[in-house]
Amino acid sequence: MSLQYGRPMVATPGPSVIPESVLAAMGRSMPNIYGGELLEVSDSVFADLKQLVGTEGNVYITIDNGHGAWGMSVTNTLSPGDKVLVLESGRFAIGWGESAVPLGVEIEVLMAPERGAIDPAAVEQRLRADVDGEIKAILAVQIDTASSVMNDIASIRAAIDAAGHDGLFMVDCIASLACVPYEMDAWGVDLTVGAAQKGLMVPPGVAFVWAGPKALDAHATAGLRTSHWDWKSRRLDEAHYVRFDGTPPVSHIYAMRAALDLLSEEGLDRVYHRHTVLGGAVRAAVEAWSTPGGLELNIVDPAARSNAVTTILSNSIDADRLREMCAEQAGLWLGVGIGEYADTSFRIGHMGHLNPPMILGTLGTVEAALIAMDAPFGESGVAAAAAHIATALS
């Protein structure tokens, strides 16, 4: 019998749980979009978004999902026939690269070791061999939501520098934004893409591209520019109608203000610490459940496991049945496996507006479903997660 009739729990890796204050901010009636308070709120959002990723560069907001931010990034910096090196470690760097292929961009894929992070030494080696400078840009994802790996962006930058390569370094922090530290300027990233619906705790619909000096230089000669996405000066204009190249996403602007206020109230260091503890709790649970032929963490190196999402290999356990039982009978939505992990995994998102009861409730429900399915597992994951969280309580 279904027990799902309470508040449902969304444990997918985005869209994530939306805080009440963000939802309430979206419920406002429409203001004047040509003057007054909205412009001040919007200005403050632009400023805070730059701070969030640690850049003095420009930020552009596009009324889009993450794919739209990918489009804006590529069309403003590349030309038909340009080649990019895709550093693939799951599904999303390749997705970004593939989105540029119909525009005439050529992609070359450098794979991370299986179930691991991008190897900076392999990046250096490939770029050293590019003696004619054919590679115009290098694409990487900080946290790949399919594999749940966390790549070391600063080390990849160091590898690019060691090879003496001057391709644009472009990073997708869509799944990592406001979950783990990200320092665009300090790490030497030329362009970053992000989106609202994960760690930023805002419904899907707005996405971001941050551009540093080298990306802005590339824009001057980029042959793929479109009318709407172009970083023309109007996109930084005082007049907000033209800043968004049309009507501003009013409700999302208020939502972002409310979400950024929550982040600043908590303090980014604490936000990252909370994600570390809750991500650790999920991993502790999976390790306790692990048994030969049963559940297993996908990412092998503990240092490369992300604090935003965990991909769990299901092996002999029917992941679809587990997810369906959690959703239909208990009100818990788990993430499906995607890309090469489809059918053989499920994912738990632990990004954004979450606390111990939400994570322990999620893990307890998964454990109940494992018991109900008579699936093999080792120890209680809930007990392991509670013990892990206990170390952070004082």
Ligand SMILES: Cc1ncc(COP(=O)(O)O)c(C=O)c1O
């Ligand atoms: C790392 C990463 N990049 C890009 C995307 C694509 O974003 P969207 O689905 O909003 O287009 C996702 C979506 O999950 C993602 O996790």
